[in-house]
Amino acid sequence: MSGAVVLPRRAFLASLGLAAGSLALGVVPSVAVAAPAAAPAKVAALVPAAKGPGLVPNVFVHVAPDGVVSIVCARSEMGQGVRSSLPVLIADEMGADMAHVKVVQADGDAMYGDQNTDGSTSVRKFYDDLRRTGATARAMLVTAAAKKWGVSASACTARDHAVFHDASKRSIGFGDLALLAAKLPIPKPADVTLRPKSELRRVGGELPLLDGPDLVTGRGVFGADVRLPGMLVAVVARPPVVGGRVTKVDSSKALQVRGVKRVVELPVPKGPPAFQPLGGVAVIADTTWAAMKGRAALELSWDHGPNATYDSDAYRETLLKSVRAPGRVVRKVGDVDAALAKSAKRLEADYHVPHLAHAPMEPPAALANVTDAGCEIWTSTQNPQASRSEVAKALGLDASKVTVHVTLLGGGFGRKSKPDYVVEAALLSKVMKAPVRVQWTREDDIQHDYFHTTSAQHLEAGLDESGKVTAWLHRTAFPSISSTFAPGVKEASDGELGQGVLDFPLAIPNVRAENGEAVAHVRIGWLRSVNNIHHAFAMGSFIDEIAHARGADPKAVWLEIIGAPRNASLAELGVDKLPNYGATLEDHPIDVARLRTVISRVTELSGWEAGRKGGRALGLAAHRSFLSAVAVVASVVRDGRGKVHVDEAWVVADAGTVINMERVRSQLEGAVVFGMSLALHGAITMKGGAVVQTNYRDYPLARMPEAPRAIHVEVIPSDAKPGGVGEPGLPPVAPAIANAVFALTGTRVRELPLARHGLV
Amino acid sequence: MTSPDPMGTAPATLITLRVNGKEQALDVEPDMPLLWALRDVLGLTGTKFGCGQALCGACTVHLDGEVVRACVTPIRRAAGKAVTTIEGLSPDGSHPLQRAWVALGVPQCGYCQAGQIMTAAALLRKTPKPTDAEIDQSMAGNLCRCGTYTRIRAAIHQAAEGSTPTSTREPSK
Ligand code: FES
Ligand code: FES
Numbered sequence: 001m002s003g004a005v006v007l008p009r010r011a012f013l014a015s016l017g018l019a020a021g022s023l024a025l026g027v028v029p030s031v032a033v034a035a036p037a038a039a040p041a042k043v044a045a046l047v048p049a050a051k052g053p054g055l056v057p058n059v060f061v062h063v064a065p066d067g068v069v070s071i072v073c074a075r076s077e078m079g080q081g082v083r084s085s086l087p088v089l090i091a092d093e094m095g096a097d098m099a100h101v102k103v104v105q106a107d108g109d110a111m112y113g114d115q116n117t118d119g120s121t122s123v124r125k126f127y128d129d130l131r132r133t134g135a136t137a138r139a140m141l142v143t144a145a146a147k148k149w150g151v152s153a154s155a156c157t158a159r160d161h162a163v164f165h166d167a168s169k170r171s172i173g174f175g176d177l178a179l180l181a182a183k184l185p186i187p188k189p190a191d192v193t194l195r196p197k198s199e200l201r202r203v204g205g206e207l208p209l210l211d212g213p214d215l216v217t218g219r220g221v222f223g224a225d226v227r228l229p230g231m232l233v234a235v236v237a238r239p240p241v242v243g244g245r246v247t248k249v250d251s252s253k254a255l256q257v258r259g260v261k262r263v264v265e266l267p268v269p270k271g272p273p274a275f276q277p278l279g280g281v282a283v284i285a286d287t288t289w290a291a292m293k294g295r296a297a298l299e300l301s302w303d304h305g306p307n308a309t310y311d312s313d314a315y316r317e318t319l320l321k322s323v324r325a326p327g328r329v330v331r332k333v334g335d336v337d338a339a340l341a342k343s344a345k346r347l348e349a350d351y352h353v354p355h356l357a358h359a360p361m362e363p364p365a366a367l368a369n370v371t372d373a374g375c376e377i378w379t380s381t382q383n384p385q386a387s388r389s390e391v392a393k394a395l396g397l398d399a400s401k402v403t404v405h406v407t408l409l410g411g412g413f414g415r416k417s418k419p420d421y422v423v424e425a426a427l428l429s430k431v432m433k434a435p436v437r438v439q440w441t442r443e444d445d446i447q448h449d450y451f452h453t454t455s456a457q458h459l460e461a462g463l464d465e466s467g468k469v470t471a472w473l474h475r476t477a478f479p480s481i482s483s484t485f486a487p488g489v490k491e492a493s494d495g496e497l498g499q500g501v502l503d504f505p506l507a508i509p510n511v512r513a514e515n516g517e518a519v520a521h522v523r524i525g526w527l528r529s530v531n532n533i534h535h536a537f538a539m540g541s542f543i544d545e546i547a548h549a550r551g552a553d554p555k556a557v558w559l560e561i562i563g564a565p566r567n568a569s570l571a572e573l574g575v576d577k578l579p580n581y582g583a584t585l586e587d588h589p590i591d592v593a594r595l596r597t598v599i600s601r602v603t604e605l606s607g608w609e610a611g612r613k614g615g616r617a618l619g620l621a622a623h624r625s626f627l628s629a630v631a632v633v634a635s636v637v638r639d640g641r642g643k644v645h646v647d648e649a650w651v652v653a654d655a656g657t658v659i660n661m662e663r664v665r666s667q668l669e670g671a672v673v674f675g676m677s678l679a680l681h682g683a684i685t686m687k688g689g690a691v692v693q694t695n696y697r698d699y700p701l702a703r704m705p706e707a708p709r710a711i712h713v714e715v716i717p718s719d720a721k722p723g724g725v726g727e728p729g730l731p732p733v734a735p736a737i738a739n740a741v742f743a744l745t746g747t748r749v750r751e752l753p754l755a756r757h758g759l760v
Numbered sequence: 761m762t763s764p765d766p767m768g769t770a771p772a773t774l775i776t777l778r779v780n781g782k783e784q785a786l787d788v789e790p791d792m793p794l795l796w797a798l799r800d801v802l803g804l805t806g807t808k809f810g811c812g813q814a815l816c817g818a819c820t821v822h823l824d825g826e827v828v829r830a831c832v833t834p835i836r837r838a839a840g841k842a843v844t845t846i847e848g849l850s851p852d853g854s855h856p857l858q859r860a861w862v863a864l865g866v867p868q869c870g871y872c873q874a875g876q877i878m879t880a881a882a883l884l885r886k887t888p889k890p891t892d893a894e895i896d897q898s899m900a901g902n903l904c905r906c907g908t909y910t911r912i913r914a915a916i917h918q919a920a921e922g923s924t925p926t927s928t929r930e931p932s933k
Binding site for chain 1: 815904905909
């Protein structure tokens with residue numbers, strides 16, 4: 001073990017390809033002028049290189065005469081592995097060798113199509129389109145070679161970064177074809193032929209982690225890592241309550257802090273929150289620390305506005321009351337009331353899930369440089385185009401004058417789809433006439449999030465003499481994400497209800513789902529798997545409750561309730577239409593067979609039939625979301641202090657066609673831990689309209705000692721159209737854990753998190 | 761943290777320290793956390809800000825070989841000492857932990873991983889063959905929101921074995 005090898009700075013710089021001579025930072029005279037020498041190279045790496053001569057069949061591919069193929073990744077990398085996966089799909093379709101492929105991160109620009117990296121869409125929505133970009137390049141390279149040789153294009157094949165004419169044993173490299181191919185007409189994407197899947201050499205396998213070496217050496221560039229000469233740092237004191245505003249600012253002490261340049265009041269947002277900054281007061285300084293100290297020295301008074309009475313504990317009762325009364329009917333089959341009245345046994349249960357914060361490891365950060373020429377941004381955003389349009393709007397510029405460079409994201413989970421922090425940086429750079437980085441602290445992040453909604457659900461089931469479920473009533477109430485974008489919204493959208501309530505297949509003759517009204521008092525946003533979090537928790541727990549009430553095996557009851565293998569129709573579900581995550585039911589049916597398979601497989605792998613043994617108990621849950629089916633078994637034990645501990649977990653997923661098996665597995669492993677955090681600890685509460693929690697101290701996440709000793713993942717091989725991966729692993733985790741806790745302790749957890757009940 | 765000069769208005773004196781083997785003299789407030797001196801003054805951005813309260817470990821560096829959370833370590837406490845950051849752990853990313861991390865595909869977003877590796881490096885120096893329990897205890901202060909803990913454990917074991925890192929992933933069906 002070599003321990004900490006101390007690296008001479010020269011070597012490190014050399015490894016970045018920089019001359020060390022100009023960089024001998026001996027004495028740093030003043031922080032303001034210490035533009036770190038390594039920075040410009042890092043920044044340059046983020047700006048897509050101007051495409052030189054060569055073949056440019058579309059905005060995603062460039063083949064240079066030296067053989068370097070540049071492939072654009074237009075989606076944001078936040079740990080899900082898009083940069084390691086999507087370019088390989090294009091390269092495989094081309095026949096390009098990844099050793100000669102350069103992955104270029106796209107700026108925010110509509111020419112790349114939808115870049116908002118959420119909804120687990122990167123693969124499922126773009127699989128065919130991206131293949132077409134590669135196939136177009138291949139078609140042109142093949143045509144160029146065929147022309148050169150005077151042979152038929154159909155006699156030529158592209159592989160290993162070259163075009164081959166096997167009959168004459170000739171080949172010519174992509175680089176040598178680039179200029180020739182560039183002269184050809186570009187075929188329409190719809191006219192190009194895709195390779196048979198069997199010819200995609202790497203797709204579906206274990207692909208190398210493109211950014212791995214950078215991420216273990218500190219070279220990966222995240223939102224807060226970009227440095228520009230003369231850059232300033234801003235930290236903002238935002239209104240503690242959404243809808244509040246600052247009424248008095250005394251900045252005299254803040255301005256005395258060494259390094260503080262200026263105190264700037266941000267505009268008060270108008271109308272619904274949307275992507276606007278929250279307002280407040282910014283302290284701008286030459287270092288982050290000076291800005292933080294300056295903010296602490298501000299003396300501020302607030303008008304907290306209309307949400308100042310919001311108390312999330314009291315609101316929990318409001319929501320529970322709402323679901324104990326009839327609501328708007330959103331799904332209906334048969335006659336639930338009559339069936340309940342006739343049933344031999346009735347079960348009912350109420351569930352509650354509190355607000356949750358995203359808390360990505362990297363708090364929001366954005367660097368903006370507003371000049372006469374326009375505005376240039378570097379930020380960790382899931383949503384570069386919205387960042388661009390929101391900045392343009394806030395600065396009164398045409399969007400063409402705003403450039404958004406996308407760095408690596410230190411986690412996103414939906415938080416970084418909302419560019420409020422990017423707009424803050426732009427507004428402040430304009431005022432300061434200098435590059436300004438806005439740095440959110442963890443406290444800012446936890447207190448001013450776009451929170452996962454809080455919800456109550458009421459479930460009721462009627463059972464006949466044999467225990468078979470004949471009636472199912474599901475009521476759900478939660479403030480809608482729509483409330484963030486439009487005033488006065490009280491009802492959930494179809495998209496939100498389509499996450500479990502409308503689309504979960506139930507082989508039950510009488511089903512009714514209802515939505516109760518709920519008013520939002522904070523910014524509601526989407527958090528990894530969104531409304532599936534609470535819907536899967538309640539439904540997955542209730543199925544387990546039914547099984548235990550019957551004294552039956554939960555696995556058998558799961559299979560009985562979802563029913564026989566079939567594609568559930570709208571009529572069967574009892575709905576007129578289904579959002580289905582933006583996909584058609586033809587492409588992505590509600591395929592019960594797939595849900596059954598993941599349940600069967602996960603119970604096989606986990607030794608379900610052996611049941612409880614050796615002080616451990618198992619819990620099962622399954623859910624379809626983002627067009628993929630996932631089942632989870634959690635094993636829980638009591639630790640030395642008598643608290644419950646998740647010691648092992650099994651995940652089986654059917655996500656259709658997969659590009660990168662390795663990253664699919666890592667996403668599913670991560671979903672287990674993410675799910676543990678919310679099941680065990682997650683709760684954001686509000687008093688007087690303001691968030692009570694401040695940091696990881698009072699918003700704890702699962703830590704290493706809590707992590708299961710093993711998370712076993714199996715992905716069902718499939719040629720079906722790709723489903724989502726980043727999100728669908730999460731929904732079954734919390735109910736699987738709660739069901740295991742019941743099996744172990746007899747305590748039924750209907751209100752998350754477990755910590756609320758002293759179980760952890 | 762009480763500072764004799766809470767407003768930071770006193771004339772500053774140069775603070776000298778060694779960072780990754782190089783002498784540095786910094787003209788900064790003595791209460792500036794080492795984290796911000798590294799990131800904002802020296803441009804060493806591999807060390808990350810996650811919480812500012814010693815709750816997440818994203819800012820972990822070595823101070824005279826010991827693990828510290830740079831976000832709560834005032835620069836004056838580093839005066840005259842040697843700081844090693846992720847950039848200085850190995851010249852070329854070849855530390856056994858770095859190799860194991862890449863081989864096992866540990867990072868997801870990667871934001872926590874510099875801190876994870878620095879904590880693990882200190883663990884291995886003191887405990888060359890740690891048990892799971894020792895790993896859990898040493899790594900408890902390093903959060904990973906992406907949930908890479910099981911791979912971190914596996915990668916620490918692999919680095920400790922000193923063997924050529926190989927994948928221990930389960931084959932997929
Ligand atoms: S940033 Fe230092 S421990 Fe979190
Ligand atoms: S890899 Fe994302 S926080 Fe650890």
